[in-house]
Each structure stands twice: as structure tokens, then as C-alpha cells.
Amino acid sequence: MTYEYADLKIIKKEANGKLASIFSLRYKGAAHPGQYISIWVPGIGQETFPIAHQDSTGFNILVTKKSDVSKNIFPLKKGLILVKGPFGHGFPMNNLKKTNLVMIGQTHLFSPLWFALSYVKENKTSYLKTSIVALQTKPKKAFIENLKKASSDKNINLEYTEKAEDFKKLIKKIKFTKNTNVLLSLKEEYLKEVLSLLKSKKVQNKNIYFYLHRKMNCAQGICGSCAVLGEKTCVDGPVFRFDDVLGFFE
């Protein structure tokens, strides 16, 4: 982990629809599913991005053309960008071994689950079945094609839809056992709904982990902009176990 911004080289850029691209950055250190990095564009600002995948050359991030920072990164094809991290507590993948996993996410917020999914595929004998439910809001086609590739394994089942109503139906269809852990990466409005659905399916709170997509101004636990019930998303999260922050959704 580095607390200072350092130049990382863009080694590949792949379109993921018109408004999003996957950037591969050269990085030799270790990262963990659910961690994030901070990118600084001088004169514009900084923004945090969940890490979407890691291999021996570096890691990937998904950049969606939304904020001033991401609009400045988006046109880049090569060169260096200023990055610090990886930061934060991610999904406790080691503790989840020998269990069934259910991953529920939506298109542009799916990055933490991409990383968890690739981790499961690389360690596939360690996990039981994995079910993925995705809501594919924009960008659509490229996202779902990439997700299909990432899910190509006999122990991984993928279901996806474009409609919020069907999204809930797909989640209701899943058989949750006592040995199932759920990983979520959703907008907060969907997160609340899905948490209440999981409650109706009798999933225990201690088996639910979610990536909280909060704006992080300093990403160092200093400014307080990301605080949730006394926890700071940037240093205590961004992945939380539901029973640790129960009051947040009441």
C-alpha cells in the first residue's frame, strides 16, 4: 500500500460500452477483492475507484465517464496516471472458503465483484457454488459479454436482467442455505431493497457483505466525508459486514 501518489503506467485500455472503459495499470504489489485506489488528476481533483481485477502485470479499474476526474482519465490510451493505494478492507475471501457465494451487483458498480469473481475462479476448488445476479443498467452489451466470460465455469451460475422488477425476482429465486454468503455491490437505494429481500429469505446478517459506494474525499480517514455510524468507509470499509452497521439502513 502506498500513501503517496505514484505514477502507474496504463498498459491497456478496453472499451466497455460507449461511456465506460477498462483500464489496466501496471502494479506489482498485492491487492485484494473489495479494495480501491485513489487517482489524482492535477488541477481537477481526486476520485476513488474499486479495483476490478488483478493479475501478474497489474490491476484493472472500470472508468465511467461521469465526474470531472473520470472525464479527464477517459480519453487516455497510454501514459502515466497518479495513483495511491490499494486501500481499505475488502471481502474476507479466505474466511468464505467452503461456502456457497451469491454475488449481486449492478453494471457500473460491479467492479468489486469482478475481482471477487476472478478470485473465486483462480481458487475454484476452495469454494462451493457461486451464483451471480446482475442488473445491467448502462453500459449494457459489453458489460454482459465480459460478465459471461468471467462466469464461464461449471460452478458459477449467471443471471442478469435490465429491469429492476425482474432483478428482485431473480434474487427471490435463489436458494440461500446456512452455508451461503452474499456479496453486494449496488447503489444505496437498491442496497436497502436487496437487504430487506435477503431478510425475507432468512439470510443471516453476518453472512452479508457489501461494498459501500461513498464519495471519499481524502481516502485517509481524515475529512469525515465518508462516515457511516462512526465508521469511516475509506479506512473501516469500503466492504462492511451487515451486522456491523445494522442501524445505517433503518
Ligand code: FES
Ligand atoms: S474520505 Fe475522508 S475520512 Fe473517509
